[in-house]
Amino acid sequence: MSTASIFLEGISLLGPGLNGWEASRAILRGEQLFEPTALQVAAPAALPATERRRAGLAVKLSMATGLAAVEHAQADAATLPSIFSSTGGDCENCHSILEVLASPERMISPTRFHNSVHNAPAGYWSIATQCTAASTSLCVYDATFTGGLLESLSQALASAAPCLLVSFDTAYPEPLYALRPIPYPMGVGMVISPVQTPQSKAVLRLALSQDPAMQLADVSLEALRLNNPTGRSLPLLRQLALGQNGRVVLDYLSDCQLAVEVEHV
Amino acid sequence: MLALRLGAYTLTSALGTGLSAHRDALCHMRGGIVKKHWETVADEFCVAEVASLDDVVLRPDLRHYDCRNNRLAQLGLEQDDFINSVRQAMARYGASRVGVFLGSSTSGILSSEVAYRYRDPQSGALPAGHRYRETHNAYSVADFVRSWFGLTGPACVVSTACSSSAKVFGTAQRMMACGLIDAAIVGGVDSLCLTTLYGFSSLQLVSSQPCRPFDGARDGISVGEGAAFILLERGDQPQAGDIVLSGVGESSDAYHMSSPHPQGLGARAAMEQAVQQAGIALTDIDYINLHGTATPSNDAAEDAAVTSLFGTQLACSSTKGHTGHTLGAAGGIEAVICALALEHGFMPGGVGSQSRDANLHCNYLLHTVVRPLRHVLSNSFGFGGSNCSLVFSRVDA
Numbered sequence: 001m002s003t004a005s006i007f008l009e010g011i012s013l014l015g016p017g018l019n020g021w022e023a024s025r026a027i028l029r030g031e032q033l034f035e036p037t038a039l040q041v042a043a044p045a046a047l048p049a050t051e052r053r054r055a056g057l058a059v060k061l062s063m064a065t066g067l068a069a070v071e072h073a074q075a076d077a078a079t080l081p082s083i084f085s086s087t088g089g090d091c092e093n094c095h096s097i098l099e100v101l102a103s104p105e106r107m108i109s110p111t112r113f114h115n116s117v118h119n120a121p122a123g124y125w126s127i128a129t130q131c132t133a134a135s136t137s138l139c140v141y142d143a144t145f146t147g148g149l150l151e152s153l154s155q156a157l158a159s160a161a162p163c164l165l166v167s168f169d170t171a172y173p174e175p176l177y178a179l180r181p182i183p184y185p186m187g188v189g190m191v192i193s194p195v196q197t198p199q200s201k202a203v204l205r206l207a208l209s210q211d212p213a214m215q216l217a218d219v220s221l222e223a224l225r226l227n228n229p230t231g232r233s234l235p236l237l238r239q240l241a242l243g244q245n246g247r248v249v250l251d252y253l254s255d256c257q258l259a260v261e262v263e264h265v
Numbered sequence: 266m267l268a269l270r271l272g273a274y275t276l277t278s279a280l281g282t283g284l285s286a287h288r289d290a291l292c293h294m295r296g297g298i299v300k301k302h303w304e305t306v307a308d309e310f311c312v313a314e315v316a317s318l319d320d321v322v323l324r325p326d327l328r329h330y331d332c333r334n335n336r337l338a339q340l341g342l343e344q345d346d347f348i349n350s351v352r353q354a355m356a357r358y359g360a361s362r363v364g365v366f367l368g369s370s371t372s373g374i375l376s377s378e379v380a381y382r383y384r385d386p387q388s389g390a391l392p393a394g395h396r397y398r399e400t401h402n403a404y405s406v407a408d409f410v411r412s413w414f415g416l417t418g419p420a421c422v423v424s425t426a427c428s429s430s431a432k433v434f435g436t437a438q439r440m441m442a443c444g445l446i447d448a449a450i451v452g453g454v455d456s457l458c459l460t461t462l463y464g465f466s467s468l469q470l471v472s473s474q475p476c477r478p479f480d481g482a483r484d485g486i487s488v489g490e491g492a493a494f495i496l497l498e499r500g501d502q503p504q505a506g507d508i509v510l511s512g513v514g515e516s517s518d519a520y521h522m523s524s525p526h527p528q529g530l531g532a533r534a535a536m537e538q539a540v541q542q543a544g545i546a547l548t549d550i551d552y553i554n555l556h557g558t559a560t561p562s563n564d565a566a567e568d569a570a571v572t573s574l575f576g577t578q579l580a581c582s583s584t585k586g587h588t589g590h591t592l593g594a595a596g597g598i599e600a601v602i603c604a605l606a607l608e609h610g611f612m613p614g615g616v617g618s619q620s621r622d623a624n625l626h627c628n629y630l631l632h633t634v635v636r637p638l639r640h641v642l643s644n645s646f647g648f649g650g651s652n653c654s655l656v657f658s659r660v661d662a
Binding site: 002087102107110114115116121124130132133135138147150151153154157158208246253256 | 324365374384390395403404407409421438444465516531534
């Protein structure tokens, strides 16, 4: 099985009781109790005023996740190709459209409609950061993070340039919530580079694998891993927070997992 | 970048099922857009609908994926011996070395649109048996195709509005370049739904008659549906006559969510990159299959981008007048149209347009031209300012 290597330049984490990468490290290491309290995300100042007012949780979360990762990497957002991965995109917006379409009126608002595209958060990102580089928005059901990491890996290696991964998931309101329960929103951002730089924190060696996905010993973190697709990243985040070298296997698809060897630099 | 061989390809749209129906319609300039009451929509709309999707029955072991979008996917897969070509590729490379990367803008959201009409009056719950994961979720169509073949390699759905199924060619190319896979099923599937019909109407972007790309009287799109599948393989030893993906270019407008950059700067950057990656000169391109949606601003921006890069002589046309705008499937469908054009040596004349807008300056073909082609470019641009251009080439003897 072929292995491909990338360098982690910057990382961000926003989730229930996980208020940023630095603040979350002790929790991931198991030194501090994980309490999944509600996540508060402000609309970033980078967005134009009208968009900032209208921005729903998906746009706020993805933008805050991306900006924090770029800042951690001391990179320039305007130059980075991006990968936005999410299982449902802006789920609140989708629910509103479905409600209106089931009503006698059916006339959905133009803003709701253009915000319904899966790449709306990526579109807002490019406008806010004035980034004209390539941007790909994708969905892999429960493999939001793992699918996004693979796409980012191939983007960075094939273009021989760094790129940004924004993995984020929010929930639908009822009635879709019952079919797709995601109790807590979560975002993980990474800036990765094909070559080592002064900013490199770790080298990640990735390979597709048949090994079973790794679980977490902490019951509440394991619950978060399972109930938010972006949470599937947690074994890797824990390894990075520990500052130890080692191998984790992340949940990806049936008959296909993603093994990541972490070596800190 | 590695040129990838199109080992097999097929498409299904309002023009019919499979390659020969499309070749015939393209050469003879026959369109598939009709004005009708679709589903429960009160007003008549011009739509490009795939015939008899209601009669398609999914393979029994995959019937939990049943929805309009996956029916269209299955109907598409069943044409042109595509299934057999994939099975042969699986035998050559192994089931874990064949990826599935498909584009869709709305996947099977129609199933949730209908389910929301039948919520329980007391609890608000959706009807029992509604399958969100296998129908509505954006990934459902790639999941369906991966399950159809029993593949165990990487998979995703790229959903970047109307550039979705062009961008999957880039995903496959990059995954092959870093050695993760040897082949991939790429393409796109998008089916009619209320979100897009009412949504484009709300933006006043739907034409009252079959769409007229690049015509001075153009007034919007005609929404269509379709499926395109392409088997991409490493092109290490291309044979004469092979059609290859030779270049991919991608960019973002960073300008507006639903309007293109007026000078088409993002579109221009995508075209430039695609030609550059193909390792050819701009003058080597023989034909452009335009995005050409027939909205006033889209066509004007694309015209500005094309003429600023290629001048005003290069032959180009949009096939949206034939197939309607199949949104997330458009990139894949037009990639296959480019492959047909290269294979059989023709440039399809645009359907629906009477005369080229006097304010637009590219060499828009109003009639089909028969001549051998070597390199063609396909444009796909979407909401959120997502741009993708692809170069396809025919390998010489």
